[in-house]
Amino acid sequence: MNKENMDFIKNSVKDDIVLPESLSAENIEKLVSEKAVQKSRKGKIRRFVAVGVAACIAIVSIALFPYERIIPENTPTENKTEESTGNAVQNNEEFKAGMASSYDEIIRSIRAYAEEYNDRIYFYAESDVLEEGMVSSDDSFATGTGTDTAVNGSTINKGQHGETNIREEGVYEEDIFITDGEYIYFTDAYGKISIIKASSDGSLEKTAEIENIPYTEETKEHSYYTGLYIKDNLLIASYSSYRVDEAYVRYAVSGIEIYDVSNKNEPVKVKTVALDGSRVSSRITDNKLILITNYGITQYFSCIDDELLIPSYYDDGIKTAVACDCIYMNSAQAEAYVNIAKIDLDDLSSEPAVTSFLGNVNETYCTKNTLYIMGYEYKNFYSDTAVLVDSAVVSGGAMLSSWNSKTKITAVDITGDKTQVKCSVELEGSVLNSYSIDEYNGYLRIAMTNQEENTLVVLNERLEKAGELTGIAPGERIKSVRFMGDTAYVVTFVQTDPLFVIDLSEPTAPKIAGEVKLPGFSSYLHPAGDGYLVGVGYGGTEDGLDGSAKISLFDVRDPKNPKEVDSIVIENCDFALEPKAFVSVSENSFMIPFSVWKSINDEDFYEKGIYTGALYVSAENGKLVRNNAYIVRCMEGLSRCTFIGDKVYVYGQCSGVASFSMDSAEFISHAGALKDGYIMTAVEKTADEILG
């Protein structure tokens, strides 16, 4: 349909663009060669000034925060001991937390940094402002309030319904599509929430819709929900909101809203907590909700007012600046803050505890005791100096792959009443997602890619290097990682996919135990019980990817000799590769959404769309069994699925939810689509005809 519309528009429009004389090739050639001559005279001096100024700033910053002098009153003096898993990051008294002692100090330091920042050559202010209606379908967060979870983050489902695939046992994550076994809750492409009653006969009925602040010409505020949790009768929704003023300066505030949904037809808002910033993420553990945002301040450098240079939080709408002894100035660069709020879900009337530190948050990994924040630092391709890019600029994996990057990992203790920044470390390269990092027995293990070099780093509780394995698959990039106790499974890829089994039984000396090369690669690895591992990703040949989707079953019982023992390959197909799209049904069976891109009869492709749905697979005795496929035709690739009892549900951000019988795969009902014609229709062909 897009192509038709594109052609129609192109053919309907006047083609009256005439290149002006000033932009002729000859004139441009003259222009650039004149500027080049000018620059070569000035260039050397300007660069020297920039470096010189940067050096002065660095010295000034150290002088302003002589770390030895700042001893905040509430630094605990004993090491915290851990109750359950013993993996708390040690409170390192020698770590200079750099907690500020006054707002004046903070402002002075930021203003000094701002001067140098504004002088830098080739400064581009980009923003990842999402225009109204353009909520990215790549955004995904985990949801779920599973009651029981098993080891290594996999979920053995003792209940009757699907639960969000979480990274770490006991630490729950939000997602765009969740269920409590009776109702289904999801966010749509416009950032609204729908509540759908999922009856046991498979019928679906929308009971309520929640819209965050509607856009008005007056406020010009855009706002959309990004993820959900359901716990008893409380629906917790994370959201992001922003407005842009006439000078294109962006003000963003993000947080959570809690709704009482005892009456599913009338949700009642009972609490809001928000923080300055965007890119909101969250966790729930031990009935505390941890909320994280990234607050970029470079665009406020030109404001006369200092207020915006200090982060604030909003408790039920009341704005308060973060306490200055909860703001850590532990960085020489002041371009963004990471704000962290801790909310007690057992006592919603209590104030959130908020902490901030200078830096970016690009990935998060959270255990029951520690929140690890990964922030990227890029080499700006226009200048020679490495800069902490304004957090609003970062747009994810596509950019990362072509830029030098460093990752700063900051460990934050989330036990106790306040969250406390403990320590941090900078490493070369970047991590793929939260599965690339794992805390185990007092060590933090991280799989990283730096340009085309892959490393497994082991850090101790002070985030100091304890061991390292470099040179893993040089020339390739890490595509998926799974840590399971003393073993790490790492998939790298450039044309074919080696799966490496890495032995971490000696944390100071990680080594490769075994590997297996195969075509395609897995983007997500999941334990399948009994020494088997399932990989979901792309299929291919010796020459690279071939557009097919693949599920691999690996026998990893012998670490020295991992094998792919079976696979399911579907041509012209994609699986939803976000870890939260993977739904465990039992220890050795799961569901995964897929989209088949080449439709079988092209004539109605533009009207009806593609074949998409969920695949239900088991791993039995070293073989993969395709139990069933639940397929619809619609205008987008579906991104989530789940089950309740003997019914299966599939979902797309524009298309709503469809229900199926789990056993017969018969399409039953459909609800909750956006009004723009995103319906889902049952398929006429059989699964075998569609999937091959």
Added chain:
Amino acid sequence: MDTNETKKLIQKAKNGDAHSFGIIYSLYARELYRFAKYTLKSSEDAEDAVQNACIRAFEGLGSLRNEDSFKTWFFKILYNECRKITVSKARLKEFPCEDVSVYDSHSPDVSSGVDMLSLLDGLSEKEKSVIVLSVFEGCTSKEIADILGLKPGTVRSSLSRLLASLRKQIEGAQYE
């Protein structure tokens, strides 16, 4: 011109040869101007944007790692130059003595086709750029995402909606 030729020219331009740069530029000149004009509306602003982008591109060629992504890279620079102009214009609005021209008048002639500028009116800058890059440049969602600094998913989901709505607008206008 085949890709090998283009690569050689880029190499020469990297080494400071303005003439080679001029030749490569001429391959994209009209597309660059069209993108700037549809994004900024004013011809003067579009000329400024393209000139600035050429200067930046010529100077920054040394950092271009992959000659195959030259076109995307150039458009990204151009997009940023367009943004700078928009931002500085917005700031100038505070000073009423400055004449902030919006767009030059041209008489819409419905019989020879729909006027693109008025079609794009009402869209945000980013939405305009998405449309121009997909309809006229044939860029994929991933390329558009790269140029504009968005996520591919965002581009995909808004593209269908925008194309459908623009089409409806054109069809509606034709039947009036």
